Amino acid sequence: FCKEKGYRFISSTGLGAVSSANFPVFMESISINYKRLQKKGLKIKDKLDKGNVVRVKTKAGTDVTLSIKGSDAIANVGNYKECGAGGNIPTGEVYIAPEGFTNVNGTLVIDGSLRHSEGTELLRSPVVVDIKDGRVVGIHGEKAHLLEKSLQIHEDRAKYPERVRLIGEFGIGINPGAVLIGSTILDEKVLGTAHIAIGSNYWFGGPIRTIFHADQVFKDPVVFIDGKKLEV
Numbered sequence: 001f002c003k004e005k006g007y008r009f010i011s012s013t014g015l016g017a018v019s020s021a022n023f024p025v026f027m028e029s030i031s032i033n034y035k036r037l038q039k040k041g042l043k044i045k046d047k048l049d050k051g052n053v054v055r056v057k058t059k060a061g062t063d064v065t066l067s068i069k070g071s072d073a074i075a076n077v078g079n080y081k082e083c084g085a086g087g088n089i090p091t092g093e094v095y096i097a098p099e100g101f102t103n104v105n106g107t108l109v110i111d112g113s114l115r116h117s118e119g120t121e122l123l124r125s126p127v128v129v130d131i132k133d134g135r136v137v138g139i140h141g142e143k144a145h146l147l148e149k150s151l152q153i154h155e156d157r158a159k160y161p162e163r164v165r166l167i168g169e170f171g172i173g174i175n176p177g178a179v180l181i182g183s184t185i186l187d188e189k190v191l192g193t194a195h196i197a198i199g200s201n202y203w204f205g206g207p208i209r210t211i212f213h214a215d216q217v218f219k220d221p222v223v224f225i226d227g228k229k230l231e232v
Contacts, residue, residue, distance in 0.1 A: 002086055009086035014120065014185050022181045029090035029178040029186055034078050037092055040174050041075035044094045044232065048073035051225040054096075054170060056194055058220050060109045060126060064196065066170050067103035071096050074204055077174075092175025092189035097168060097206030102134040104167040108196050112180055112217035113187040114143055117150035122182045129198075129216070136165040136198055147214075151198070154212040163210035168201035170194070171215065172223065172232060180217070187217045191232070194221035 002009045018026050048054070052069045056062060078091035098104050108129040113120050127147060130138035139148050155161035175189040188195045199212035223230040 003084040006083035007086075008080050008083065010080065010089040011087065012089050012185060014183055018181065018183050018186070022183075025179055025181060026090070026186060029092070029175055029189065032092070032175060032177045034091075037174060037176075038075070038077040038079055040232075041077035041092070041094050044172060044174070044230065045073040045075040047225050047230060048094065048096050053226055055224045055227075056170070057222050057224075058109060058111075058218060060111045060218070060220070061107060061128070062109045062218055062221070064104065064106035064108055064131060064170075066167075067099040068096050068170075069099045071099055072205055088185060088189075090175060090178055090186055090189050092178060092191070093171050093173050093195075095169050095171030095195075095204070097201040097204060097208075098134065098170065100134070101166055101207060104131055104134045106131055108216065108218065110216045110218050112190075112193050112195075112219050113182055113184065114147060115184050115214040115216060116146040117153055118146065120182050120184045120187065122180060127216075131167055134167050136167070147216075150214065151212070154199075154210075158211050160210060163208055164199060164212045166199065166208050166210070167196060168199050168206055168208045168213060169197035169204075169215070171197070172221070173217075174232065180219075184215050184217070188215045190217070193217050193219055194223065
């Protein structure tokens with residue numbers, strides 16, 4: 001609607017998790033140098049756009065490989081000056097849909113924040129997600145039941161339940177003013193984090209259309225594009 005009408009817009013979903021105590025932190029994530037953010041984000045986008053395979057690892061145990069051949073990354077860097085443009089506030093991520101439905105494999109260790117049907121929460125102990133051929137095949141850890149329950153709820157509601165557990169996104173946080181607080185719209189933007197989303201990606205160029213999308217944030221990622229380390 002906004003694009004058709006030429007309206008500029010911003011969205012800040014899930015701000016109910018931002019308490020009054022965290023409001024100054026939220027404001028700091030907005031009060032950043034956008035020219036620097038845009039330069040960093042567009043550089044990362046260019047590398048992802050030209051890449052074929054991403055591998056992301058962490059000391060906590062994440063080791064996931066994604067095919068991104070033919071996919072175009074989106075740099076969410078707050079450049080909303082043009083008519084019809086808009087996006088998240090706070091801004092600061094570069095994200096991409098994996099190629100197809102089956103080209104993601106490995107182990108995801110969520111040690112930042114966990115998104116589930118009841119909200120988002122910071123983790124004291126990690127949740128481990130096993131991924132095979134683009135699909136979540138196992139979930140382990142103290143809070144694993146929250147994610148499993150969310151997936152089951154949406155599978156019960158979905159017209160195509162087989163799509164709910166598919167991996168729909170890989171993203172990199174680049175906002176230097178953001179910190180983890182337990183609100184996904186902020187957590188996924190934190191510099192020094194990455195996230196992998198389970199569920200839908202059709203609205204940013206992917207093939208997965210379903211009723212569920214949940215970004216799972218993890219810390220200290222080391223990202224390789226076609227075997228070359230990405231400097232973030």
